[in-house]
Amino acid sequence: MLSRTADNLYWLSRYTERADFVARILDATMRLAALPASYGGERNEWEGAVAAAGNLDEFKRLYSAVNEDTVRDFLAFSPNNPSSIANAIEVARENARAVRTALTTEMWEAINGAWLELKGFNGAEMNREEFARFLEWVKNVSLSFDGSAYRTMLRNDAYWFTRLGLAIERADNTARILDVKYHVLLPQTERVGGSLDYFQWTTILREVSALTAYHWVYRQSVKPWLVADLLILNRQMPRSLANCYELLVRHLDLVADAYGRRGPSQRLASAMQARLSGTKIDGIFALGMHEFITDFVSENNKLGAAIAEQYLV
Numbered sequence: 068m069l070s071r072t073a074d075n076l077y078w079l080s081r082y083t084e085r086a087d088f089v090a091r092i093l094d095a096t097m098r099l100a101a102l103p104a105s106y107g108g109e110r111n112e113w114e115g116a117v118a119a120a121g122n123l124d125e126f127k128r129l130y131s132a133v134n135e136d137t138v139r140d141f142l143a144f145s146p147n148n149p150s151s152i153a154n155a156i157e158v159a160r161e162n163a164r165a166v167r168t169a170l171t172t173e174m175w176e177a178i179n180g181a182w183l184e185l186k187g188f189n190g191a192e193m194n195r196e197e198f199a200r201f202l203e204w205v206k207n208v209s210l211s212f213d214g215s216a217y218r219t220m221l222r223n224d225a226y227w228f229t230r231l232g233l234a235i236e237r238a239d240n241t242a243r244i245l246d247v248k249y250h251v252l253l254p255q256t257e258r259v260g261g262s263l264d265y266f267q268w269t270t271i272l273r274e275v276s277a278l279t280a281y282h283w284v285y286r287q288s289v290k291p292w293l294v295a296d297l298l299i300l301n302r303q304m305p306r307s308l309a310n311c312y313e314l315l316v317r318h319l320d321l322v323a324d325a326y327g328r329r330g331p332s333q334r335l336a337s338a339m340q341a342r343l344s345g346t347k348i349d350g351i352f353a354l355g356m357h358e359f360i361t362d363f364v365s366e367n368n369k370l371g372a373a374i375a376e377q378y379l380v
Contacts, residue, residue: 068224068225068228070378070379070380071165072166072169072225073224073228073378073379074375074379074380075162075163075165075166075169076162076166076169076225076228076229076232077228077229077231077232077374077379078158078159078162078232079159079162079163079166079178079229079232080216080228080229080230080231080232080233080236081232081233081235081236082155082156082158082159082162083155083156083159083178083208083209083212083213083233084209084213084232084233084236084237084240085150085155085236085240086152086155086156086159086205086208086209087205087206087208087209087210088120088236088237088240088244089120089142089143089150089151089152089155089205090143090152090202090205090206090209091202091206091274091275092116092119092120092142092244092274093116093138093139093142093143093198093202094199094202094203094206094274095116095270095271095273095274096112096113096115096116096138097135097195097198097199098270098273098274099112099266099267099270100112100113100135111133113133113134113135113137113138114133114138115247116138116142117133117138117141117142118247119243119244119246119247120142120150120243121150121243122141122142122148122150125147125148126138126141126148129141129145129147139190139198140190140191143190143198143201144188144190152205153185156178156181156182156185156205156208157182157185159178159182160178160179160181160182163175163178163179164179169225171215171216171219171220172219173215173218173219174212174215174216174219174220176215177208177211177212177215178208178212181208181211181212184204188201213233216229223325224321224322224325227318227321227322227325228318228322228378230314230318231314231315231318231319231322231374233314234311234312234314234315234318235311235315235367235370235371235374237306237311238308238311238312238315238363238367239364239367239368240306241275241298241306241307241308241311242308242360242363242364242367243360243364244271244275245295245298245299245356245360246356246357246360246361246364265288265289268289268290268291268294269289271294272289272294272297275298275306276306277297277298277304277306280297280303280304281293281294281297284297284301284303284304285297292348292349292352295348295351295352295356296348299343299346299348299351300343300346300347300348308343308363309340309343309344312336312339312340312343313340315336315340315370316333316336316337316340319332319333319336319374320333322378330373330377331373331376331377332370332373332374332377332378335366335369335370335373336370339363339366339367339370
């Protein structure tokens with residue numbers, strides 16, 4: 068496979084996953100912002116949404132105020148935000164068009180249809196109910212694309228590069244949403260384990276489609292350290308860091324076997340998988356959740372750079 072083709076497939080999956088993530092962040096933020104004032108004093112959900120998406124500096128450069136209208140515009144529709152939902156779907160479609168013959172009909176129709184339908188949405192005219200329906204539409208686009216890839220692609224190098232893009236993007240997204248919850252969302256005046264803290268964790272579990280899984284695994288009320296355990300270390304959870312790195316190691320090994328050589332990307336992925344396998348949640352909290360996540364995001368970015376240098380250039 069040409070490196071250019073691999074690059075397009077990899078980024079097609081990354082941007083489709085990114086659109087889904089931003090939609091989930093916005094959906095969670097709308098739920099949290101709708102809480103009555105009795106749940107806590109000064110709160111910062113909308114700033115937390117931008118921080119979770121990793122674009123806070125760019126947002127502050129473009130907007131003078133952090134509120135629902137500006138954050139919705141920036142994260143969902145702004146052409147000045149490379150990771151906005153609209154831009155993510157646009158770039159995903161561009162990558163798909165560049166490798167149209169490497170995609171199945173179902174994959175192409177899922178992303179091209181989404182791109183065409185996106186043109187009919189006007190963010191400035193949406194009320195909250197309409198915007199919530201738009202976010203559900205975005206999540207369904209991702210489900211449709213990912214499902215079509217899973218159900219229709221041959222298990223060859225084209226499929227492997229789509230899985231690599233999905234897994235590395237999803238790992239980054241899960242890490243960021245955890246970091247924002249621990250580091251940004253809970254006001255200093257609120258106690259950990261209070262009503263606001265509980266509702267925030269429940270909302271985040273719901274938005275990463277993990278609330279039911281949490282109760283299946285732990286069979287008790289929502290507790291911060293158990294949520295962190297599920298989303299970091301539980302290999303059965305599709306969005307957990309551990310599961311993402313299982314996918315990365317497996318598909319990097321398949322690529323290495325097919326092309327007859329290994330390199331930095333295989334070593335970095337295996338090292339992180341071993342680290343996650345040998346870690347307990349108590350150890351993460353002892354080190355510091357923010358410090359652990361910051362280090363993980365940095366290492367995940369290094370892996371992304373290694374994959375690009377090894378296969379996509």
